[in-house]
Amino acid sequence: QKEVEQNSGPLSVPEGAIASLNCTYSDRVSQSFFWYRQYSGKSPELIMSIYSNGDKEDGRFTAQLNKASQYVSLLIRDSQPSDSATYLCAVISFGNEKLTFGTGTRLTIIP
Amino acid sequence: DAMVIQNPRYQVTQFGKPVTLSCSQTLNHNVMYWYQQKSSQAPKLLFHYYDKDFNNEADTPDNFQSRRPNTSFCFLDIRSPGLGDAAMYLCATSRDQGDRAGNEQFFGPGTRLTVL
Numbered sequence: 001q002k003e004v005e006q007n008s009g010p011l012s013v014p015e016g017a018i019a020s021l022n023c024t025y026s027d028r029v030s031q032s033f034f035w036y037r038q039y040s041g042k043s044p045e046l047i048m049s050i051y052s053n054g055d056k057e058d059g060r061f062t063a064q065l066n067k068a069s070q071y072v073s074l075l076i077r078d079s080q081p082s083d084s085a086t087y088l089c090a091v092i093s094f095g096n097e098k099l100t101f102g103t104g105t106r107l108t109i110i111p
Numbered sequence: 112d113a114m115v116i117q118n119p120r121y122q123v124t125q126f127g128k129p130v131t132l133s134c135s136q137t138l139n140h141n142v143m144y145w146y147q148q149k150s151s152q153a154p155k156l157l158f159h160y161y162d163k164d165f166n167n168e169a170d171t172p173d174n175f176q177s178r179r180p181n182t183s184f185c186f187l188d189i190r191s192p193g194l195g196d197a198a199m200y201l202c203a204t205s206r207d208q209g210d211r212a213g214n215e216q217f218f219g220p221g222t223r224l225t226v227l
Contacts, residue, residue, distance in 0.1 A: 032214040043201055043218040044154065088153060092214045097142055097161065097207050099216055101153035 003027075004091050006102035015111050019076040023089030023102055026070065032092040033065055033072045038104065039085045048074060079109045114138070115219035117202050123225045124192050132187040132222045134202030143185040144216065145177060146201040154201055160185060161207070189224075197226045 003026045013019040021035075032051055036044035050056045050063040050072065062075040072091075076083055089102040115136045124130045134143065141162050146154035158167045160179045174196070176188040189196055203216040 034215065036218075041223075043199075043221040046215055046217060049215055090216075097205065097214065098156055098159070099154075099214075103151075103153050 004089055004100050004102040006087075006089050006105045008103055009106040010108055011105055012108045012110055013079050015079055015081060015109055017079055019079045019083065019107055019109070021074040021076075021087050021089075021105050021107065023072045023074075024070055025072070025089075025091045025100075027091070027093050027100075028070065029094045030067075030070075030091045031094050033063070034090040034092075034099070035061075035063060035072075035074045036088040036090060037083075037085045038088055044088055076107075081109045081111055083107060084109045115202055115204055115217055117200075117219040117222050119222060120220060121223045121225075123227065124189075125227050126193065127191045130189050130192055130224065132189075132200050132202075132224070134185045134187070134219055135183050136202075136204045136219075137183070138204055138206065138217065139182065140204035140206040140217075141182070142205045142207050143179060144203040144205075145175075145185070145187050146203065147196075148199045148201055148221075157187070192224070192226045194226050197224055199223050 005024050035048040037047050038044045048063040050065045056063045060077045064073045086104040086106045088104045090099040118133045144159040145157045148154040157171045158177050174190050179185045199221045201221045202219040205216045
């Protein structure tokens with residue numbers, strides 16, 4: 001069973017601090033990794049994609065991938081109240097166009 | 112702007128009354144997906160089209176059907192909705208052309224289905 005696991009939270013972070021969201025996956029042939037942000041009652045929005053080991057930065061967001069440890073994380077710097085949402089980690093395995101989602105981490109930024 | 116559009120945004124139906132949800136895209140993506148998402152759960156893939164090829168998930172009930180008449184449009188038909196089918200239905204697209212960036216899926220705004 002291919003699985004993607006996230007801490008469901010809720011994770012509370014003070015405004016201006018760094019929010020750290022973590023995800024582990026079980027399928028070693030996973031090759032594409034995504035973070036989606038989902039506001040309550042809305043659809044998922046793609047915010048980061050990462051394919052290679054290391055860090056990828058985009059504005060206040062940094063995705064980190066460690067394939068040896070089967071671990072992917074998302075850091076949000078200078079957290080804002082508008083970052084309050086559920087963050088879904090998703091993974092695609094080699095030769096497969098289907099996403100496997102984690103159950104999401106609910107993040108709350110406290111003003 | 113290129114986008115994924117879903118209609119209607121909210122749909123109310125009666126128990127057992129067929130309903131059709133619509134998805135269109137201006138991204139010219141070759142893959143289209145239908146997901147069901149219930150409260151506090153991850154999206155669950157129902158089926159997807161790779162071009163014209165239909166791919167059904169093994170655990171998708173027969174009550175759910177789909178049509179893709181052309182590249183831009185895809186429909187979800189629920190033949191006899193039950194109370195357990197009340198959910199958000201999400202359409203997504205990707206442009207799979209063999210590169211990893213093509214795995215990125217972009218979601219429409221969703222249709223919230225209520226079954227009375």
